[in-house]
Structures are given as C-alpha cells and as structure tokens.
Amino acid sequence: NAGVMQNPRHLVRRRGQEARLRCSPMKGHSHVYWYRQLPEEGLKFMVYLQKENIIDESGMPKERFSAEFPKEGPSILRIQQVVRGDSAAYFCASSPYMVATNEKLFFGSGTQLSVL
Amino acid sequence: GQQVMQIPQYQHVQEGEDFTTYCNSSTTLSNIQWYKQRPGGHPVFLIQLVKSGEVKKQKRLTFQFGEAKKNSSLHITATQTTDVGTYFCAGGNAGGTSYGKLTFGQGTILTVHP
Numbered sequence: 001n002a003g004v005m006q007n008p009r010h011l012v013r014r015r016g017q018e019a020r021l022r023c024s025p026m027k028g029h030s031h032v033y034w035y036r037q038l039p040e041e042g043l044k045f046m047v048y049l050q051k052e053n054i055i056d057e058s059g060m061p062k063e064r065f066s067a068e069f070p071k072e073g074p075s076i077l078r079i080q081q082v083v084r085g086d087s088a089a090y091f092c093a094s095s096p097y098m099v100a101t102n103e104k105l106f107f108g109s110g111t112q113l114s115v116l
Numbered sequence: 117g118q119q120v121m122q123i124p125q126y127q128h129v130q131e132g133e134d135f136t137t138y139c140n141s142s143t144t145l146s147n148i149q150w151y152k153q154r155p156g157g158h159p160v161f162l163i164q165l166v167k168s169g170e171v172k173k174q175k176r177l178t179f180q181f182g183e184a185k186k187n188s189s190l191h192i193t194a195t196q197t198t199d200v201g202t203y204f205c206a207g208g209n210a211g212g213t214s215y216g217k218l219t220f221g222q223g224t225i226l227t228v229h230p
Contacts, residue, residue: 035220042122042204042222043159056217091158104149104161105206105218 002027004094005074006108014116019079019086021111025094032075033105034067037089046090049075082115089113118143120207122221130229135192137224139205147208148181148188149218154201162190162203195228202226 005024013019025032030051035043045059049069060067064082069075079086089112093105119142129135139148147166151159163172165181165188172179178191188205202225206218 033217040125040223040225043206043220045217045219048217058217093159104164105151105159107151107158107160109158 004029004092004106004108006092006111008111009109010112010114012114012116013082015083016081019082019113019115021077021079021090021092021113022074023077023092023094023108024074025092026096026106029094029096029106031095031097031103032069033093033095034075034077035091035093037091037110043091046077079113082113084115087113087115118207118209118219120205120219120221122205122224124224125222126225126227128227128229129195131197132194135195135199135226137190137203137205137226139188139190139207139221141186141207141219143186143209145185145207145209148185149206149208150179150188150190151204151206151220152201153204153223157201159204192226195226197228197230200226200228 004026007022032049034046037043047060047067048056052071064080066078089110091110092108095103095105097103121140123138149164150162152162153159163179168185169183170181176193180189202223204223205221
C-alpha cells in the first residue's frame, strides 16, 4: 500500500547543472501535482498533469522548468541550468480524480533541492 | 488570480492553551481543505469543507467555513505537544478554468511549549 513516492529525498546540484525530480503517484491515481515550498512558506502550485498531458502549468517558470507524466513510469520535474534560487523543497501530490471534484491530495515526502 | 491569505504566520502557545488560525480568500471558494505538516514532513490532509457555514469537528479540532465561502478557520482546543506543525488551508476555485489547482495559504506555524 505504497503512498506517493518521490526520489531522490535530497538532491545537491551545482549552479548550471540539471535537476531531475521523480514522482510515482499512489496506485490508481492518474492526477499528479507539483508544488514548491521555500522555508517557512506555503506551497506554491507549479503544474498539474494527467497521464501524457499537461493540464495546468500556470505556476511553472517559463524558462528552465519542465514537467512530464509519461504513459509508463513516474512523473518528472526537470530543472535545467539550476540557480541558487531554485533551492527549495519540491512536493508531488496525487489524486484519483481532478481536485475540482473535491478530491484530497496525497503528498509525497518531497525532494529537497540544494543548489551550491 | 486567486489569493489565499492565512494568519497568523506564527503562533506560540503553552500546552493546554487554545489555538486558532484563519484563512481568507480573495474570491469565492468551491471548497476548502486543511492540511498539517509536521516539522521535516510533508502535508497531510485533515479535512474538507464544502458547504456554506459548514462546521466539522475532529476531536479537539474544529473547522469552519464562512457563509460567503471566502473564509475559514481551524480551532484547536487545549493544545498538546503533538499538535506542533504547520497548518495550511487550501482553497479550490469556484468556477473558471483553474481546475485541478488548490491555492494554499502561507500556513501557520504552531509551536507548543510543554
């Protein structure tokens, strides 16, 4: 009965490198959401995906950030050419249906990205 | 866009005291959810409110949704050290195309001193 699985738990990158964050939703969940959290701040919505589709990416920076949720495999949040300001906790959440139908979110343990 | 404001940002209480956090939205909400995040942990769903004026209780926790569906509150009676953490409200958009996106408040960090 695995929950939402995120890896790695901690990721250290140097400026200019690429960061790949992975998220496997709960079994039976086809909706994935990515949130970003800075220390002592709230959760900022980044992107909402269903299998093979990006539904809402209004929270994603226009450059360097991309997300996918392929037919097979985990959802990937990719950050190219990381900068220090990208350091944050990135949480993935999943739900069986879209949140507009009042579904709650199940969060993963997050990936703490540190950019040196 | 929709904004959800939460106050206070920090709250320090002595064990046994009550605690309340408030959530206000700039727009009417379809629903509001509350999450708790323990230090170093991830957000965990507590409850959802959908109806105008709705009140729900979970043991020492009381959740309210305003009549206009633009505000909400979480009240904890007689806090315990296990209540420590950050409490987030998250509002769902009523109409429009922003489906699938909950807007989270900034959270209230609760510290309970034994």
